[in-house]
Amino acid sequence: MTNAMKVRVLVRPKRGILDPQGEAVKRALPALGFSGVETVHIGRLIEMEVESADEVEGMCRRLLANPTTEEYEWEVVS
Amino acid sequence: MRIGVTVFPGSNCDRDAMHAVERAGATPVELWHADPELKGVDAVVVPGGFSYGDYLRPGAIARFAKVMGPLEEFAKSGGPVLGVCNGFQVLLEAHLLPGALLRNTGMRFVSRRARTRVEKADTPWTALYGEGEEITLPVAHNEGNYYADEGTIRELEEEGRIVLRYLDNPNGSANDIAGICNEARNVVGLMPHPERVSDPALGSEEGLRVFESVLAAAGAKV
Numbered sequence: 004m005t006n007a008m009k010v011r012v013l014v015r016p017k018r019g020i021l022d023p024q025g026e027a028v029k030r031a032l033p034a035l036g037f038s039g040v041e042t043v044h045i046g047r048l049i050e051m052e053v054e055s056a057d058e059v060e061g062m063c064r065r066l067l068a069n070p071t072t073e074e075y076e077w078e079v080v081s
Numbered sequence: 082m083r084i085g086v087t088v089f090p091g092s093n094c095d096r097d098a099m100h101a102v103e104r105a106g107a108t109p110v111e112l113w114h115a116d117p118e119l120k121g122v123d124a125v126v127v128p129g130g131f132s133y134g135d136y137l138r139p140g141a142i143a144r145f146a147k148v149m150g151p152l153e154e155f156a157k158s159g160g161p162v163l164g165v166c167n168g169f170q171v172l173l174e175a176h177l178l179p180g181a182l183l184r185n186t187g188m189r190f191v192s193r194r195a196r197t198r199v200e201k202a203d204t205p206w207t208a209l210y211g212e213g214e215e216i217t218l219p220v221a222h223n224e225g226n227y228y229a230d231e232g233t234i235r236e237l238e239e240e241g242r243i244v245l246r247y248l249d250n251p252n253g254s255a256n257d258i259a260g261i262c263n264e265a266r267n268v269v270g271l272m273p274h275p276e277r278v279s280d281p282a283l284g285s286e287e288g289l290r291v292f293e294s295v296l297a298a299a300g301a302k303v
Contacts, residue, residue: 020183020228023185066145071173071179
């Protein structure tokens with residue numbers, strides 16, 4: 004691909020949805036001496052090289068995120 | 082009666098499901114993920130396992146396998162479909178059932194027997210159980226914590242679509258949900274594994290009636 008553009012998709016649990024991974028990390032940080040951590044949420048970063056950004060929205064909606072439990076945002080980074 | 086069992090890369094309960102189907106008195110038919118058709122089966126079981134390595138989300142990639150096109154049509158035309166564990170996750174991703182299965186609240190893979198109650202006997206997969214009957218079924222999963230928005234949970238409760246409930250919730254599942262059905266009641270998803278307790282050699286036959294039920298519901302000889 005000559006004109007590939009780099010797209011970064013961020014997928015994370017919707018607000019209010021239980022995030023057991025985030026909770027576990029939040030509890031682990033003080034044990035290491037890091038204080039003042041109020042919330043931790045864990046999501047997923049997906050980087051793709053695509054010919055065009057036209058289809059990215061559809062990719063997010065149909066496969067990359069589950070709209071029932073997750074929200075997503077994406078950007079062209081280069 | 083011929084009952085199809087789908088096989089994706091990473092399915093690992095397909096043989097157990099086929100064995101249970103056979104013990105129930107039906108003929109098991111393997112449905113490979115790349116098959117473009119359902120080979121004329123009368124019902125379909127989507128078995129447990131780790132289809133496509135659980136990559137992205139459990140069931141997210143299996144949901145787009147070739148065999149899923151005809152399976153969705155079959156389900157929408159009223160054909161009996163059962164998803165067990167990862168199969169339940171696949172049916173949710175395919176929007177044949179509402180909601181999603183999140184990571185267990187305890188952050189651990191749970192593998193043990195769970196006490197459950199059959200709430201509804203008016204589905205083709207639970208017809209031979211008594212409503213309110215308590216059965217013990219094995220669970221083995223990392224993402225079994227059923228989630229749906231409040232409106233959907235209310236709808237499931239009001240329409241009597243919670244088919245199986247945990248008596249000792251192992252994963253944080255909303256309203257102790259272990260299994261649900263669609264509006265037409267022909268598609269059922271269960272997190273516990275009835276096929277793993279369908280042979281006396283496995284210590285229990287409490288799950289066998291799930292497979293016998295679909296024969297009875299079809300009016301076939303059990």
